[in-house]
Amino acid sequence: MSEQVxxxxxxxxxxxxxxxxxxxxxxxxxxxxxxxxxxxxxxVSALFINGITHLDPLAVYASMIRGAFGSSNRIWVTLxxxxxxxxxxxxxxxxxxxxxxxxxxxxxxLIGGLVTAALMINFGDRMPTGVLLAVMAAASIAAGAVxxxxxxxxxxxxxxxxxxxxxxxxxxxxQLVEFYVDIWDKKQSHSVxxxxxxxxxxxxxxxxxxxxxxxxxxxxxxxxxxxxxLKYAKHGYEITVVGESENTxxxxxxxxxxxxxxxxxxxxxxxxxxxxxxxxxxSHTISxxxxxxxxxxxxxxxxxxxxxxxxxxxxxxxxxxxxxxxxQIASDFNxxxxxxxxxxxxxxxxxxxxxxxxNYRLVWRHRSTEGx
Amino acid sequence: MTENVAIRLQDITKSFGPVLANDGVTxxxxxxxxxxxxxxxGSGKTTLMNMLAGIYFxxxxxxxxxxxxxxxxxxxxxxxxxxxxxxxxxxxxxxxSAAENIILGLPGxxxxxxxxxxxxxxxxxxxxxxxxxxxxxxxxxxxxxxQTLEIVKILYRGANILILDEPTAVLTPQETARLFAVLRNMxxxxxxxxxxTHKLNEVLELSDRVAVLRKGRYIQTIPTASATEQSLxxxxxxxKVTLDIERPKPxxxxxxxxxxxxxxxxxxxxxxxxxVSFTAYSGEILGIAGISGCGQKELLEAIAGLQVVxxxxxxxxxxxxxxxxxxxxxxxxxISSYGVHLSFVPEDRLGMGLVGSMGMTGNMxxxxxxxxxxxxxxxxxxxxxxxxxxxxxxxxxPSLDTPVRKLSGGNVQKVLVGREIxxxxxxxxxxxxxxxxxxNKSYTIYHLLNQQKEKGVxxxxxxxxxxxxxxxxxxILVLCNGRVNGLLDARKTTxxxxxxxxxxxxxxxxxxx
Numbered sequence: 001m002s003e004q005v006x007x008x009x010x011x012x013x014x015x016x017x018x019x020x021x022x023x024x025x026x027x028x029x030x031x032x033x034x035x036x037x038x039x040x041x042x043x044v045s046a047l048f049i050n051g052i053t054h055l056d057p058l059a060v061y062a063s064m065i066r067g068a069f070g071s072s073n074r075i076w077v078t079l080x081x082x083x084x085x086x087x088x089x090x091x092x093x094x095x096x097x098x099x100x101x102x103x104x105x106x107x108x109x110l111i112g113g114l115v116t117a118a119l120m121i122n123f124g125d126r127m128p129t130g131v132l133l134a135v136m137a138a139a140s141i142a143a144g145a146v147x148x149x150x151x152x153x154x155x156x157x158x159x160x161x162x163x164x165x166x167x168x169x170x171x172x173x174x175q176l177v178e179f180y181v182d183i184w185d186k187k188q189s190h191s192v193x194x195x196x197x198x199x200x201x202x203x204x205x206x207x208x209x210x211x212x213x214x215x216x217x218x219x220x221x222x223x224x225x226x227x228x229x230l231k232y233a234k235h236g237y238e239i240t241v242v243g244e245s246e247n248t249x250x251x252x253x254x255x256x257x258x259x260x261x262x263x264x265x266x267x268x269x270x271x272x273x274x275x276x277x278x279x280x281x282x283s284h285t286i287s288x289x290x291x292x293x294x295x296x297x298x299x300x301x302x303x304x305x306x307x308x309x310x311x312x313x314x315x316x317x318x319x320x321x322x323x324x325x326x327x328q329i330a331s332d333f334n335x336x337x338x339x340x341x342x343x344x345x346x347x348x349x350x351x352x353x354x355x356x357x358x359n360y361r362l363v364w365r366h367r368s369t370e371g372x
Numbered sequence: 373m374t375e376n377v378a379i380r381l382q383d384i385t386k387s388f389g390p391v392l393a394n395d396g397v398t399x400x401x402x403x404x405x406x407x408x409x410x411x412x413x414g415s416g417k418t419t420l421m422n423m424l425a426g427i428y429f430x431x432x433x434x435x436x437x438x439x440x441x442x443x444x445x446x447x448x449x450x451x452x453x454x455x456x457x458x459x460x461x462x463x464x465x466x467x468x469s470a471a472e473n474i475i476l477g478l479p480g481x482x483x484x485x486x487x488x489x490x491x492x493x494x495x496x497x498x499x500x501x502x503x504x505x506x507x508x509x510x511x512x513x514x515x516x517x518x519q520t521l522e523i524v525k526i527l528y529r530g531a532n533i534l535i536l537d538e539p540t541a542v543l544t545p546q547e548t549a550r551l552f553a554v555l556r557n558m559x560x561x562x563x564x565x566x567x568x569t570h571k572l573n574e575v576l577e578l579s580d581r582v583a584v585l586r587k588g589r590y591i592q593t594i595p596t597a598s599a600t601e602q603s604l605x606x607x608x609x610x611x612k613v614t615l616d617i618e619r620p621k622p623x624x625x626x627x628x629x630x631x632x633x634x635x636x637x638x639x640x641x642x643x644x645x646x647x648v649s650f651t652a653y654s655g656e657i658l659g660i661a662g663i664s665g666c667g668q669k670e671l672l673e674a675i676a677g678l679q680v681v682x683x684x685x686x687x688x689x690x691x692x693x694x695x696x697x698x699x700x701x702x703x704x705x706x707i708s709s710y711g712v713h714l715s716f717v718p719e720d721r722l723g724m725g726l727v728g729s730m731g732m733t734g735n736m737x738x739x740x741x742x743x744x745x746x747x748x749x750x751x752x753x754x755x756x757x758x759x760x761x762x763x764x765x766x767x768x769x770p771s772l773d774t775p776v777r778k779l780s781g782g783n784v785q786k787v788l789v790g791r792e793i794x795x796x797x798x799x800x801x802x803x804x805x806x807x808x809x810x811x812n813k814s815y816t817i818y819h820l821l822n823q824q825k826e827k828g829v830x831x832x833x834x835x836x837x838x839x840x841x842x843x844x845x846x847x848i849l850v851l852c853n854g855r856v857n858g859l860l861d862a863r864k865t866t867x868x869x870x871x872x873x874x875x876x877x878x879x880x881x882x883x884x885x
Binding site: 245 | 676678703704705708716718720722723724725726727728729730734737738739741742747748749
């Protein structure tokens with residue numbers, strides 16, 4: 001009798017819930033979990049919206065959708081935003097796959113944008129636009145590549161920490177931009193203004209009358225190309241091996257330093273190209289806000305997509321949709337941007353949580369004891 | 373009968389995800405006895421004992437200590453009940469002295485009385501025959517001393533039930549004998565001692581009773597007196613196995629690899645290899661013995677072109693076609709471009725020999741993915757090779773693209789050894805090739821090595837189990853602190869002789885042939 005009493009006490013002290021690692025989940029189940037999490041996120045956001053602002057959640061969601069797809073112009077802007085973010089995410093993919101934490105996309109974009117702007121300002125009226133575009137693209141790629149190569153070189157040579165190094169390179173790029181903005185600023189307005197507004201020299205060519213179409217096509221090509229590069233090319237194989245274990249790479253006869261530098265060259269180059277697309281294709285100006293934090297948002301994109309560039313398309317869509325939607329509800333309902341950012345945050349949080357539920361299973365106390 | 377029962381396990385079940393590690397285990401442990409828990413890797417021995425030590429909590433079942441049902445939810449609970457476990461990986465603070473480690477984590481005020489601790493520790497030592505210096509820092513201790521310290525630490529905390537997880541894995545034969553002597557003293561003192569092991573000779577030598585686990589299930593407990601190696605193996609494996617390792621006579625051995633004056637400093641700048649010279653012959657297995665960390669890893673890596681070698685060394689490869697190549701200073705890729713077929717099964721399988729996130733196919737091409745001029749990979753040949761190895765060596769994998777990290781230890785090793793053998797090597801180096809493998813898989817590996825030997829491959833086998841080294845090798849090279857401390861004919865030497873050479877460095881001029 002007394003034994004039983006103690007035995008009960010024993011079960012009472014069991015943890016309420018335990019985590020158990022799952023086996024691999026079938027892909028469609030994993031996607032169901034992700035979908036369920038997004039739905040749960042929407043639900044919690046709805047509660048938040050209703051509780052704090054007393055607005056109708058459905059109206060808010062409808063406004064978000066309007067913000068992203070409400071008109072053909074808005075759809076093009078959404079696609080443009082996606083392409084810019086995606087391009088940087090794709091640029092980060094090879095570096096991250098190699099476990100080289102390139103946190104310097106922001107600076108690589110800026111430096112690419114800076115050389116683009118410099119060429120635009122100096123040669124906008126002296127070169128045919130087609131030639132100038134090619135020169136600007138090449139120069140921005142080269143500038144981004146150099147910005148990526150420097151930390152990789154130092155890491156290979158002296159084992160410096162790439163996270164800190166790439167971060168610091170961002171500030172170097174930022175200061176350079178500020179410096180040149182002051183030089184190019186003719187009206188003491190602390191901005192360059194729209195470059196070649198009258199001549200449109202060096203502006204990205206319109207395709208079928210669409211301003212952003214060429215941008216989008218270029219990014220699509222880069223995205224698919226990177227997918228193939230990582231999956232089918234020998235370089236991609238080397239990147240995976242180096243990322244998995246440097247010792248394995250050395251064992252396989254791979255020159256680790258060479259692969260690290262080459263991969264960062266590619267990573268920086270694509271981020272540099274993103275700077276070109278932003279300046280020549282979208283804003284036609286340069287400022288310290290040109291990269292707009294996308295260099296960091298792209299880190300989220302790369303991680304959520306597990307460095308698969310095709311999955312990145314979906315992730316960028318989600319992020320851009322949330323961002324565009326948040327802006328729209330801010331104006332539609334006179335909310336400040338923070339309220340809409342909270343909604344974005346809640347949904348993102350749930351998306352992240354889905355990965356947890358895909359990898360782990362919860363075991364509740366009663367389930368483990370009831371078999372007795 | 374129940375009077376001296378220290379612990380009773382009743383229907384203990386524990387699962388990790390879909391893996392049932394322990395399935396309804398019921399078992400008694402008595403005071404004044406040494407009980408061996410015998411089972412292959414993955415049979416659930418350590419999991420079961422971890423539940424006694426408070427590291428895991430059973431899904432189902434009840435533990436009784438001294439006849440009372442108890443909850444052991446943390447290592448603290450275990451200590452309070454007098455249960456102490458010595459893990460395979462020691463849990464000591466390097467920069468603390470022995471005495472400081474012993475009192476670490478014990479309740480008490482801000483101040484403690486080290487002098488008194490030292491006295492008590494000395495007391496325990498004389499009682500059971502331990503030999504430790506309470507003031508010695510842990511970083512100055514040998515592996516055996518650290519283990520002793522762990523045991524003393526647990527006794528100091530008043531443990532009456534001691535669990536030792538594969539305690540002899542890191543010890544030389546002489547150290548093992550010393551450990552067994554103190555364990556016998558503790559048994560005489562009335563302690564309950566549980567020995568987790570998969571070594572049959574230890575079970576027979578030391579324990580009173582032996583409990584056998586197989587694939588998480590409790591098979592039975594028998595008095596050791598009525599057991600033999602053969603009967604225990606069959607209980608453990610569940611089928612008849614032959615325990616003899618074959619050793620064919622070498623067929624016209626030729627000099628294949630000559631290492632001379634090899635000196636290597638490791639990453640910490642410490643001399644890992646000191647003036648090592650030896651020759652490996654074709655058609656022979658050269659066993660390399662030594663306590664762990666005596667330069668085995670650096671030796672194989674230096675030959676494979678993965679270590680920086682000090683000037684003055686030479687590693688000469690005499691090809692079967694008569695040409696001769698110098699390997700010092702060459703990278704792995706250069707070595708293979710010389711046409712030297714050097715295969716290497718490193719100790720760290722997933723950290724060096726394989727890419728854990730890739731499947732079998734991806735791993736097959738690790739060393740020759742670069743062949744051909746195309747910038748893209750050719751997966752045809754590696755896929756065919758992966759298929760062949762899977763079928764030939766019976767690799768259990770859901771698919772050829774399942775990440776090898778997800779395979780069991782034995783299957784991972786089959787993939788690695790399979791690939792290295794498939795390249796038709798003339799020198800095959802293996803480091804701890806059977807570590808973590810069960811008996812049947814170990815014998816598969818021994819058999820594969822013998823096949824290579826008969827094909828005329830010079831096999832270099834770095835091992836830790838001296839019984840196996842003595843049974844499998846033709847010659848045994850003993851390393852001690854990075855120096856060659858003897859080259860023995862494996863057919864004529866004894867385990868004790870090898871053990872002595874592993875620990876006692878011969879002085880200059882004493883070189884015996």
